[in-house]
Amino acid sequence: MALLEIRGLCKSFAHVVANADVYLDVEAGTTHAILGENGAGKSTLIKMISGLYRPDSGEIALDGAVQHFASPRDAILAGIGVVHQHFMLIPAMTVAENIVLGTERQGDAATLRQSRLLFNRKRAAASVQELSESLGLPIDPWAKVETLSVGMQQRVEIVKALYRRARVLILDEPTAVLTPQETEELFAVIRKLNQDGIPVIFISHKLDEVRAVASTVTVMRAGKTVRTAPVADATAAQLANWMVGRDVILQSRKEEVAVGDSVLEVKNLRASDDRKTEKVRGVSFSVRRGEIFGVAGIDGNGQTELVEAIVGLRKVNGGSVHLLDRDIGHMSVGERIARGIAYVPQDRQQDGLILSFSIAENLQLREVSKAPFSRRGWLTRAAARKRAQQLVEEFDVRPPVIDASAGSLSGGNQQKVILAREMSRNPELLVAVQPTRGLDVGAIEGIHRYLLQLRAEGRAILLVSLELDEILSLADRIGVMHAGEMAAVMDNQNVTRESLGLAMTGKWSEKEAIS
Amino acid sequence: MPLYAVLTGLILGGVIMAIAKYNPFAAYAALFSGAFGSPTAIGNTLAGAVPLILAGLGIAVAFRTGLFNIGAEGQYWVGAMAAVWVGYHFPTMPWIVHVPLALGAAMLAGGIWGGVIPGLAKAFVGAHEVITTMMMSYIAILIAHFMVENGPMMAPGYVPQSPTVAASATLPPILPTVFLNSNLSDAFFIAVAAIVVVHIVLFHTTLGYKLRAVGFNARAARYAGMNVPLYTVLALGVSGVLAGLAGGVQLLGxxxxxTDTFQSGYGYTAIVVALLARNNPIGIFFASVFFAALSAGSQIMQINAGVSANMTDVITGIIIFFVATDRLYGYWSQKMRPHRPSSTAAIISGKGESPQ
Structure with missing residues (x-):
């Protein structure tokens, strides 16, 4: 009998059916992947299992016993451990404090080693250390969480769940924030947990990862579980097919485009982050017409600051930025927009959209003072709506309701609104940062097609991404950022993953020295 | 939803009166007749709504831009001082010049006091407008005291009050034969015009679009190339202009x-007006009339039903409570959803989507 059984779970919100007839059997000691596009209903399912939502109908059974969770606390006590995509940690507190938080007064003296009234920091640290070592997940219980890397913070979350005696561990998109190395380490941890008999539910939309770590996979689509199969029996193409319900082209096909003059020229650019630490240390490169210049690198190596300096959100400390032979290094964001820079920011909800504005209003965000959105300071609503309707259809935004608020759209459709806005301006240069972050296969394909279309029109594109596959399948030339420098610029034709990896970790020059 | 808060406030107020052994029906009947029972009462209720409408509009504009203008009371007083000074200083000016000049002075004073100074402080050194507008408000009220208590604006004699404005600077009453002896003056038309103008600016101009964009999500507005500090100063400036105008029309009309009573309270009630109206210009008209009616009717309620006029404060308090909890409810339900709320300002400025 399966340890966790989900039988016919249903959940609706207002008029939206989020989950319909969901079935899931998770066996002890296995890793069970749940694969699905954004909006397929994975999050709703997890929220029901973890007690955040109550199902409309259906059952959740642990070890054969039907559970009725009224709150997350019930689920935790029953043995459900969840590591959310956004960590639920208190940065200013130590690892041990975070782990025991909420259980520190339970007085289960034998295992938790705490008295009823007083919090004993040393005992907490000792019990955390003991647990983490017995699990083979060493962490320093005294370290402040804010000083830890993302991978270590995730480990804290895992230990926290197990400290609460989780019998099932749910990892929601755990690799979204990790470097490739950290991902490998996480996979090792998952395998170790399986050996100890703890099943892991691994939520993802990345086919490769599912194939690497899971033994069984359940595919969700449109709120339903459409298929469950042993991972070994399913090919990547099959999985993708089940996920989107049609065949997806995994590799973007690029047509030959004649590369033209340089549009963006960056020379010896220097910029600092908000804490005045210099994050961009003399970067030079150029982006030409009909070219996608990809910037690869591990997160935090100056990519964000580089992009912000180019689009005008960050002060330039030194060096120059030229757009079509004009020095734009000291212009405001508005002036740069007027000169033809389009920008797809990394955080589409915080920076790209105004969630409570309608789609139509968001489409005019950058050029509201221009036709067709306004005339002499007066909004021309009819013309703006007509334009919005056109764009929504052209970019296939769903639902195609221009009065719907941007916040009501799924991530992929939000990104389409941003792309529609930025591309319809016929920019000289498009700067796109992580344009497909958190999107599903179908949406990624669409976004990639738009970028390639822009390239075919002879525009210049600066693509910054942490996804190597994305860079490799789209970029014509690849620049690798490491420690604030452009460690290497390579032609995509003769680049290998190995050389990219070396450059990303700062070993590029050594390799050259060796060869 | 605002209607629901009002109804709950009235019902709970009635329950409290019943518990205190008063007849709530008699009390509300008296309250209603005090507010709307005669042409004079209607006139006075509408006249009482005028400063609330103007100051409420100002606060709503700030809220819409994500800013808290807590100092409308002080802006009201600097506006009042400026209008009165212009009003009595030029006794021979023609009406057509004098009134606009006095009101212009009131708007300018309110704008500088409430908008430009706190706005610049916020935009350039990050001083929070809640603190700066409130402190500026205290300064304004105390300056007004000083002005009429042996200060430069004190009229000859011993009574702490300023000279009366010249006839050429007063706003004439509306239909004095109908609204007999009421305070209703042309100020009412100014308030209605302000509603129309604010509505048009907010929803039909690029300026309004940008103000709202900055209010909803300053980061996205900055990423879209908008000059966020400029709109911060502008929104607080407009806010102060309207509160200053409220003081101006009240003094001229x-x-x-x-006088040194200084208990207008309009600037504070206007915050509640803006909250209840969810920063909607047209809603502000009705919210203002409602609060003005409560205040006008409370005297009659005290006389005819023996219920203390302070009872209306209790009702007001309950209404504020329900308006606020309604917002909180919307805020939490939004927070439970996957995307982040834009800011805590969303609770007060009515940007939280309505709960489903």
Whole structure:
């Protein structure tokens, strides 16, 4: 009998059916992947299992016993451990404090080693250390969480769940924030947990990862579980097919485009982050017409600051930025927009959209003072709506309701609104940062097609991404950022993953020295 | 939803009166007749709504831009001082010049006091507008005291009050034969015009679009190339202009001279007005009339039903409570959803989507 059984779970919100007839059997000691596009209903399912939502109908059974969770606390006590995509940690507190938080007064003296009234920091640290070592997940219980890397913070979350005696561990998109190395380490941890008999539910939309770590996979689509199969029996193409319900082209096909003059020229650019630490240390490169210049690198190596300096959100400390032979290094964001820079920011909800504005209003965000959105300071609503309707259809935004608020759209459709806005301006240069972050296969394909279309029109594109596959399948030339420098610029034709990896970790020059 | 808060406030107020052994029906009947029972009462209720409408509009504009203008009371007083000074200083000016000049002075004073100074402080050194507008408000109220208590604006004699404004600077009453002896003056038309103008600016101009964009999500507005500090100063400036105008029309249409009572309270009630109206210009009209009616009717309620006029404060308090909890409810339900709320300002400025 399966340890966790989900039988016919249903959940609706207002008029939206989020989950319909969901079935899931998770066996002890296995890793069970749940694969699905954004909006397929994975999050709703997890929220029901973890007690955040109550199902409309259906059952959740642990070890054969039907559970009725009224709150997350019930689920935790029953043995459900969840590591959310956004960590639920208190940065200013130590690892041990975070782990025991909420259980520190339970007085289960034998295992938790705490008295009823007083919090004993040393005992907490000792019990955390003991647990983490017995699990083979060493962490320093005294370290402040804010000083830890993302991978270590995730480990804290895992230990926290197990400290609460989780019998099932749910990892929601755990690799979204990790470097490739950290991902490998996480996979090792998952395998170790399986050996100890703890099943892991691994939520993802990345086919490769599912194939690497899971033994069984359940595919969700449109709120339903459409298929469950042993991972070994399913090919990547099959999985993708089940996920989107049609065949997806995994590799973007690029047509030959004649590369033209340089549009963006960056020379010896220097910029600092908000804490005045210099994050961009003399970067030079150029982006030409009909070219996608990809910037690869591990997160935090100056990519964000580089992009912000180019689009005008960050002060330039030194060096120059030229757009079509004009020095734009000291212009405001508005002036740069007027000169033809389009920008797809990394955080589409915080920076790209105004969630409570309608789609139509968001489409005019950058050029509201221009036709067709306004005339002499007066909004021309009819013309703006007509334009919005056109764009929504052209970019296939769903639902195609221009009065719907941007916040009501799924991530992929939000990104389409941003792309529609930025591309319809016929920019000289498009700067796109992580344009497909958190999107599903179908949406990624669409976004990639738009970028390639822009390239075919002879525009210049600066693509910054942490996804190597994305860079490799789209970029014509690849620049690798490491420690604030452009460690290497390579032609995509003769680049290998190995050389990219070396450059990303700062070993590029050594390799050259060796060869 | 605002209607629901009002109804709950009235019902709970009635329950409290019943518990205190008063007849709530008699009390509300008296309250209603005090507010709307005669042409004079209607006139006075509408006149009482005028400063609330103007100051409420100002606060709503700030809220819409994500800013808290807590100092409308002080802006009201600097506006009042400026209008009165212009009003009595030029006794021979023609009406057509004098009134606009006095009101212009009131708007300018309110704008500088409430908008430009706190706005610049916020935009350039990050001083929070809640603190700066409130402190500026205290300064304004105390300056007004000083002005009429042996200060430069004190009228000859011993009574702490300013000279009366010249006849050429007063706003004439509306239909004095109908609204007999009421305070209703042309100020009412100014308030209605302000509603129309604010509505048009907010929803039909690029300026309004940008103000709202900055209010909803300053980061996205900055990423879209908008000059966020400029719109911060502008929004607080407009806010102060409207609160200053409230003081101006009140002095030229109702009071005609500064006295040292200084208990207008309009600037504070206007915050509640803006909250109840969810920063909607048209809603502000009705919210203002409602609060003005409560205040006008409370005297009659005290006389006819023996219920203390302070009872209306209790009702007001309950209404504020329900308006606020309604917002909180919307805020939490939004927070439970996957995307982040834009800011805590969303609770007060009514940007939280309505709960489903």
């Amino acid at each position: 109702v009071d005609f001279q500064l």
